[in-house]
Amino acid sequence: MSKPIVAVVGRPNVGKSTFFNRIVGRRVSIVEDTPGVTRDRIYAEAEWNGVTFGLVDTGGIEMSNQDVILSQMREQAQIAMDMANVIVFMVDGKEGMTAADEEVAAMLRRTGKKVILLVNKVDNPLNPPDTIYDFYELGIGEPIPISSANKLNFGDVLDIIVESFPQGAGLEDDDSIKLAVIGKPNVGKSSLVNALINENRVIVSPIAGTTRDSIDTPFRWDGDDYTLIDTAGIRRKSKVNEDIEKYSVIRAVAAIERSDVCIVMIDANDGVTEQDKKIAGLAHEAGKGIIVVVNKWDLIEKETNTMKKFKEKVASELVFMSYAPILFISVKDRLRLDEVMRTAKAVSEIRSTRIPTGQLNSLIIDAMMMKQPPADKGKRLKIYYVSQVGVKPPLFSFQINKRDLLHFSYSRYLENKIRDAFGFEGTSIKFVFREKR
Numbered sequence: 001m002s003k004p005i006v007a008v009v010g011r012p013n014v015g016k017s018t019f020f021n022r023i024v025g026r027r028v029s030i031v032e033d034t035p036g037v038t039r040d041r042i043y044a045e046a047e048w049n050g051v052t053f054g055l056v057d058t059g060g061i062e063m064s065n066q067d068v069i070l071s072q073m074r075e076q077a078q079i080a081m082d083m084a085n086v087i088v089f090m091v092d093g094k095e096g097m098t099a100a101d102e103e104v105a106a107m108l109r110r111t112g113k114k115v116i117l118l119v120n121k122v123d124n125p126l127n128p129p130d131t132i133y134d135f136y137e138l139g140i141g142e143p144i145p146i147s148s149a150n151k152l153n154f155g156d157v158l159d160i161i162v163e164s165f166p167q168g169a170g171l172e173d174d175d176s177i178k179l180a181v182i183g184k185p186n187v188g189k190s191s192l193v194n195a196l197i198n199e200n201r202v203i204v205s206p207i208a209g210t211t212r213d214s215i216d217t218p219f220r221w222d223g224d225d226y227t228l229i230d231t232a233g234i235r236r237k238s239k240v241n242e243d244i245e246k247y248s249v250i251r252a253v254a255a256i257e258r259s260d261v262c263i264v265m266i267d268a269n270d271g272v273t274e275q276d277k278k279i280a281g282l283a284h285e286a287g288k289g290i291i292v293v294v295n296k297w298d299l300i301e302k303e304t305n306t307m308k309k310f311k312e313k314v315a316s317e318l319v320f321m322s323y324a325p326i327l328f329i330s331v332k333d334r335l336r337l338d339e340v341m342r343t344a345k346a347v348s349e350i351r352s353t354r355i356p357t358g359q360l361n362s363l364i365i366d367a368m369m370m371k372q373p374p375a376d377k378g379k380r381l382k383i384y385y386v387s388q389v390g391v392k393p394p395l396f397s398f399q400i401n402k403r404d405l406l407h408f409s410y411s412r413y414l415e416n417k418i419r420d421a422f423g424f425e426g427t428s429i430k431f432v433f434r435e436k437r
């Protein structure tokens, strides 16, 4: 079973991101070499009493425009109801109850999921404001006073959260391959998801105490077990048009983080758009397995070399993930769906590959002989030792003399050598460089 998911919902400024950060640690805004991608962390893993869970800040992307607050909150609540096992609904104890709080509470009351009502900014627990009692009227149980800024009452809140998980959740992880289908609206994600699961869905018998949530759909393909992540969110269409893009990003981020392999879907009619680059960039930065599928290939008029030219164009737009295989499919005609699945399986295996240290070191020694490492003021970069220290994605640790001597171009050269020798199609590979002391 996958990790349980906790989603935090509430008006802007009630303290959601403060709560999130205090639980998961420092908030890092992730900026990498992928063009156009900057993001705040809106999904992270947390742990309490030996139970790990995923925490989603549904307000992580939020506009301050007053007119849209209500529609934003509805959308956040919907995302939470779609993908969370437990919903944390946060209100502001200083400001007291607002109409928007009541509206969201009405939505959350209808979900079958556990909702925990936190009244934040109660900085002095000995003298809580009377407004706390108003929140009983929301009809979602006892309001729990906390102070996110000071981590007051966090232990009790985390106990309640963890106790609310479906029994057995978070304690084990199945070894099915986790797939996420991501892409902009209308590209064909739900069509693909439905095509894959309709005939292959595994009916999971309800073993006592293990209620499987609709967010993950298990299915079997050619004898292997897979799980589609966040299909509920993909299948349900957002009703809030102006925010559709932003929220599709939140959904995508949470799905990406929990996946092994991301199927990045591009519309053959549109080619690679800015939004496609952004979504693909998220999967790349997360270090996931990636397959690019160009869908609706049935609509393209084909001449000689159409596919080859199209492929070159896609590759040049997504140059930061040149390792990703590019497939041309039509969900409508069920064209090459088998190939998508075969590739997904291959990529997931590649991500777990371990290269023996001996082979790795002789490769790097050869590479250094073919192209001398960079030097500065008479001092040359030395690489003493390389080993693979992690998988999913493959992580390589280099022991070197001096970090300052390392140039991006040389590390790119080493990456290419490793890829030439060992493949790693479909996955990013990561390097860490440590100075020998």
Ligand code: GDP
Pocket: 010, 011, 012, 013, 014, 015, 016, 017, 018, 019, 059, 120, 121, 122, 123, 146, 147, 148, 149, 150
């Ligand atoms: P979000 O928009 O819901 O994510 O809210 P933020 O986490 O950005 O917090 C909004 C403001 O409330 C910030 O200025 C925080 O410093 C402040 N804040 C958050 N938690 C607390 C708290 O427990 N007590 C007080 N007094 N202020 C808080």
Ligand code: GDP
Pocket: 183, 184, 185, 186, 187, 188, 189, 190, 191, 192, 234, 295, 296, 297, 298, 299, 329, 330, 331, 332, 333
């Ligand atoms: P989503 O928003 O990404 O989930 O996209 P949908 O799966 O809802 O598909 C959007 C539209 O594209 C629907 O009208 C689908 O019937 C259509 N569509 C999906 N796949 C294909 C395809 O391979 N070829 C064509 N011609 N249309 C497709």
